[in-house]
Structures are given as structure tokens and as C-alpha cells.
Amino acid sequence: MTSTAAPSRAPDTLLVLLAVALVLAAIVPFVPAGFFAPGQPMSLASFQPGESALGLRLFSSDADHPGVLNLFFDGFTSGSRNGAAIGVIAFVLTVGGAFGLVQASGAIDNGLKRLIARFGHRPRLLLAVLFVAFSTGGAVFGMGEETIAFLALLLPLIRRLGYPPETGVMVTYMASQIGFGTSWMNPFSVAVAQGIAGLPLLSGAPFRMAMWAGFTAVGLAFALRYATAHRRAPEATDAGDATAAAGTASAPLGWVDHAVLWATLATVAWIVWGVTVAGYYIAEIATQFFALGLFAGVVAVIGGRISANGAVQAFTDGVRALVPVVLVIAVAKGMLGILGGSDPHAPSVLNTALYAMGSAIEGTPELVAAWGMLAAQSVFNFFVSSGSAQATITMPLMAGLGELVGVSKQVSVLCFQLGDGFTNLVIPTSAAMMGAIGVAGLGWLAWVRIIFRFILLLMALSALTVALAVGIGYV
Template sequence: MTTTAPASPPKGVDTLLVLLALAALAALVVPWIPAGLFEPGAPVALERFLWVPDAPTSTLFGTGDGRGFLNFLFEGLTSGNRNGAAVGVIALVLIVGGSFAVVNATGAVDRGLMALVARTGDRPAWLLSGLFLAFSLGGAVFGMGEETIAFIVLLLPLVDRLGLPRESAVMATYLASQVGFATSWMNPFSVLVAQGIAGLPPLSGAPFRVVMWAVFTAVGMAFTVMYAKRHRRAPHAAATADAADAADAAPVATPMNWADRAILLGLLGTVVWIVWGVTERQYYLPELSAQFFGLGLFAALVAWLDRRLSANRLAETFTEGVRQLVPVALVIAAAKGMLWLLGGSDPHQPSVLNTLLYGMGLALDGWPTWAAAQGMLLFQSIFNFFVTSGSAQAAITMPLMAGLGDLLQVSRQVSVLAFQLGDGLTNLVVPTSAVLMGAIGVAGIGWGQWLRMVWKLVLVFMLMASAAVALAVAIGYV
């Protein structure tokens, strides 16, 4: 049996093009919409909104303090400071990208997962549970997504040999990673980006999210194991020629050595260090960036001492990891630039964004806080059909949702929670997700077939997400 190479996921419209179109639209409509502000020195409220019809508007090209469409990307890139978006968040994203590229290049994570497979391969329930936990952690800690496709290819011969349904390999990897992604407390490509844009400290509200991650992961793990048991073929049905070939092709774990164990311990230690630093010492973007960079240096040193990678190759790997995250940096910058075209996010300075927030606030005026929060969750879930990138969706929606939450007495932490749940959980079913289509494609599963398999689980997840948002509102989650 020949192992299928991972297929390249189909590409949709580039996120940067979407943001460019939105920025062009913003530049066109700003001159026709009167700007407004909320009364300075007072809490943001609908009754304190003031019109400022003679506020500066956008043009094609701005000079000095003028706003122009051609200036929006530069203004976005240079906005903020080392402690916020866009400069600080972009720096964090690029450093994280380079550091995790080095960790991945050492092969320690791959060997750790394959060692897990080797130890639990003859106990399917343990195998699927261990994989689900590992990939859920991967999604929560460093936004694992596309990487799952390669692991699905490696696991297919094994699940075939064990008589397990092929979709169980997708559930224990891709589905698990997206559960972790959606409920993460520290994902640098969704939660930290959203918190940075919303003006919240990174990793703030982590205890609530850690508990949420554990509950969602347990439910997903139980579903995966029960599904595999219900659809497992009888042993004699698996003992075919194809299954024999699959057994020969099944992944064999490369023995882990001291370097692999050291790198994995370093990864775990860094996560603990970050959580301790943020909660006990109030570490912020500069410190977080240094911690992730320290992880990359440690992994590189261990790999070099083990003669696994040369110093030049390690430097090239770090650079390549940074390069791969440049599109994310540009997305963050473009979103901030678009916000700049609308006049900025300061509620007490004239802007078209304030006018838009006022209009949306009027439409939702009178809604209970819990209902407004549920509306945000629904909006983010629908929006993810069009923009499946977590960082892009955060960059596009959080400036508006954070301000709208202020008007409706929904805390910014709850706004971020609604974003991450709506974004991450719908990645399990939306056909516009290139990674989902690639993951089920290499397993030979059609989208309609996949939907029939997981719709009940996704419905349960969405109900749990709604309950989590309601609980967050009830306890005053900030």
C-alpha cells in the first residue's frame, strides 16, 4: 500500500486582498459619513455621542497628519508601540514564528508523537486519547493546524491496520487541534492578537480559558473514542492484503534520545515559565517575545550539540519561520491601517468608526448584556465562513467588537472569548477552510461525509460555547 503524499490545500482569496478591498471601501465611504465621538471625560454611552461633521476625512494620498488610502499600510505597520498592536504584536508573532520553526525542525515534537503512537498502538482507546490530548495542546499553545495534514498521512496505515475508521485519524489530529485553537489561553496567532487589538494584557483571563480547554478537550476526546469503537471493523475484516501492506507501511517511531527529551522538556518548561511570568510578574509583549526566543535558542543549542542541525541551518530555519509569519504581520498592519482610515479607535476622538459603533449600538440598544454577547458569538461564527484565518478575523473584527462591547456593557475579555470560540469551532465544518479540506482530502473523506460524521459534536460544542460566554458574562469575566 502506497502512502499518499499530503495534498496542497486549495487556496481561496488571500486575506491581504480582502483587507485591501476593505481599506479601499473605507477610504471611499469616510468622506460621506459624518464622524462622531463620545463625550470626553465620561463613560462611553449612547446618550453621550456627539456629531463632528467637520472632522478630517480620507483622500487618496495623505501628507503630514492627513489620511490617505495609499498611506494605510505604512500607518498600520508603525502604529502602537512595543507594548501593543501593531508594532509589539507583530514583533511577538515574528519571533514566535522563528522560534517554533526551530523547535519543529529538530524533529523532537514529531518523535515524541510517534513514540506516543508506538506505545499505545495496540490499545486504540489510549492511542486516540493520547493523540487528541497532544494535538489539542498543540493547537492551544502554538496554533497547530496545517501541520496535522502530514500526521494524518502517517497515521492512516496504522488506523487501517487496527481496523479503525480513517476519520478517527482526522478527529484525533485536525479536529483536536482546532478544539485547542478555539479554547486556547495563549495561542499567539489568535488569542494574543485579539487581546492586543482589544487593549488587554496578553494571557489575561487564562484560568477561565484553561478550564474551558480541559472541558472541550474531554468532550472531543470522548466523542472520538466512542466513534472509533462504534465503527471499528472486526479483526478478521482488517486482515486483508491491503491491511498487511498497511502494517508494513505503518509509522515506526524513531527512538528518542537525550536531545529530544531535552527539547520537549524545554517546551513544557517555557509554557510553565510564561504562565508564571504573566500571572505573577505581569510579563507583557517584550518579556513574552524574549521567552519564546529563549525557547528557540535552547532548542537550537541542543540540536547543534546533538549534531542534528548545523548552526547555519538553524539560522536559516529561524529566518524561514519568520518569513512564513510575514503575511500574518501584514494582515495585522493592514487591519490597523484600515482602522486608521476610519479615524482610529479612540472613542473620545472624532472618527467614522465611532459613528458605526453608535449605529450598531442603537440597533442593539435595550438588549440584555448576555444576549449581546451571544450575538457577538453568532456574528463571529458566521464571519468565519468568509475569513477562516484566526489572526485575520481578529484583526478585522476586534476593533469593532471591542468598542461595541463597551457600548453594550460586554467586557472586552468576553468579546475576545466570543471571537475565539466562534472562529475556532466553525473551522471544524466550514468548506472555505483550506486546512479542513486538505485534512479530510488526504483521508479520502468528502466534505458532506465529514459533515454527517461531526455535525452532532459541533452542535454540542456550539452549545457549550454559548454556555461558556453566558457564564463569562454572569461572573463578570474581565
């Protein structure tokens, strides 16, 4: 008998975090709040056990130890313009608005259409160009959910060329997540994690650039091999597909497209220069992205792509799209406040947890500890698939724990991004992944059967990458 029950739906990330916050609030009164002695290196020997617990508070005027009902407000207002949460929130919203303007200009869409028109008669080359383009988008812009629209655009052509629809998922969403997980400048994962860990923003970029190139090459090889092995003779498409495919062969790029695309490349170069030479940090990088969005908006208005009001709406829509991320960041920081904060020299439950975990793995080789952190991040991503949220929740713990056992903060961030990025390809709690395979007409189990061997390969390569980072003293 067919069940008429509504399909189950994974709980929203915000619900999960609120539930965790309530659990933590219930635990805190029973855990002594310890701290690491100031003026000494952070180590197990410098830990001072707390004489009392923090106690349960429903409401508090103490911003350093908020009550449960202060969760949102104190989470939003914690930190400074250069760190979580207020600085990171401002950064995320500014970048979201800027990308909303870039997207509204139509330059990204038209650029992809031109790629299709130019390379459609050479299908393997087309797939390779698309894969690298989307991997770059994941690395530079944190592209994820945006790939769903591009996938819908590309599927008619993918089918027309004789490739199965999962090939389209591979060269769009899968490619973007490989770029996301190995990025050197992703503003929504690496930048957030490094800011929380107290590292210079976008530091360690050369190693990550090489990592991105290697993982992208492996992913491309897998996608091309799968596409070739499962290709059928190109078939005639129905009228709808023919119309959609023909639509991709658009007119040459206009001056607006050229201006915005070149400005995007120039902004990337500007950011790299600013971070590596001028010492730019969150505020400056946010300004650089805003400058790109402002330029794209002005050019799009002058070129007749959108009205002035439309440009404002595009910016607002871009900001609005990232409000859920902002809420998650605020709740995550509020949770840290319930635990007593992340200051290693102030009494907190987090410090006690760090000491307990550090004591449990004391004497463990640095590499084994780093692998454990990689595994923990991969598992945690099932519950919190948002990169920004996972960074905000886990990095205060992982960065501090890494210091206790000899793992550098840079390696801790590396474990975070590798664990966060690749499991997004299979976890059913990832809305972007479920949306992408849904557009392609694939069920989750069918997708897992197709991809699971490749995921195992990515995990093995991740472990090797972490081992290399530890071996070379990556800092």
C-alpha cells in the same frame, strides 16, 4: 458531460481585506466621523456626532488618517512595541521563528512517534492520548496547518487499526481546533485579541483552562464514540502502509528530544509565571519563546540534528511561514486608519458605527448582546479564517461595542475565540481544514455530513459558556 473548468478557489484572505479596504474608502466620505467625549465613561450618552466626514484620501502624510495607498506602510508602523500592529507583528514573527527551530529539532515528531509505539496496541488509549496532545498543541502553540503533516504520518496506523481515515482528522486537526478555540494562552488568537482589547495579556486564564478541559473532554468523547462505531476488523496493510506504520515505532527518544520537550514544558510554565506573577507582556513573552527556540536550535546543532546554517534556515522558514499573517495584520490596521483609527476620543467612522450599533441594541440584556457577538464572530470567520486577522479586524469594534452595552472586554474576547475556533472545522475557506480532509481522502461535503451535529453541539456549548461568563461577571 464532465466539466473541464478548473475548480473554483476561495479568494485569499489578503484579497478579501484589500477589497474591503477599497469599499470602506468609498464609504468613509459619506459617513460623519464622531467621537466619545474624553474624560467621561464610554457610553451612548458621551457620544459626540461628527460635523463632517473624513474624506477620501489616496495618499496622506497623516499617520492617524492614512490614504488608501498608505495602507501597508501605516498599517505596519502603527501602534507600539506593546500593541498592534508593530508589537503584535514582532511578536508573531519571533514566535514563528522559535517554533521553526523547535520543529527542526525533530523532538515533536519523535515524541509523537514514541506515543504511537507505546500505545499502538491499546487503540482507544492511543486515540485519547493523541487527541489531548493535539488539543494542547492548539491551545499552547496555535497548532493548525502543522497537523496535516502529523495526520499523514498517522493515517497508515489509523487504517491498520481498523479505523476510518476521518478518525485521524478528528484526533489531529479537530482536536487542535478545539484547543485553539478554548485556549488560555494561544499567541495567535487570545494574546492578539486581548492586546487589541487593552486587556492584560493572557488574563482570565483559570476560566479558559477549565473551558479547555471541558470542551476537550466533549470532543474526545465524540471522537472515541465515532471511532468505535465505525471500526472495522484490523486489516493487513499494503507494503507502503506497513513500511510507514513500522517507521512510527522509532528508537527511544534521544537526549536532544528529551532536552527540547522538557524545555518546551518549562517554557510554558515560565510564561504562566511571567504573566500571572511578574506582569509580562508582549515583548517579554516573545523573548521567552525566542529563548525556547534558541535553546532548541543550539541543542539540535550540538546533537547533530541540523547544522548551524540549518538552524538559521529553520528560524527563517518559521518567520517566513507567518509573513502572510503579518501582511493581514498590517492591512487590517491600515483599514482602521482609513476609518479614522480606533481611538474612541478622536473623530472616526468606527466610533460612529459603534454608536449606531449600540443604539440599535440599547436596552438589550447583556447576555443577548454577548450571544449576538458570538454569532457575528462565527459568521465573520467564513470570510477571514485567520485568527490573528479576525482579532485585528473585529476586536476594536467588538470590545468597544461590548463596553457600550455592558459586555466586559474579557467576554468580548471569549466570544471572538469561540466563534473563530470552532467554525474552522467546517468552513471551506479554511486552508488547513481543506488540507487535512484532503490528506485523509475526504470531500468537503462528506466531512460536513460527519461533523455537522458535533459542530451544533459545540455552538450550543459555546453559548452556554458565554452565558456562564456573563453570569459570573468574567473580567
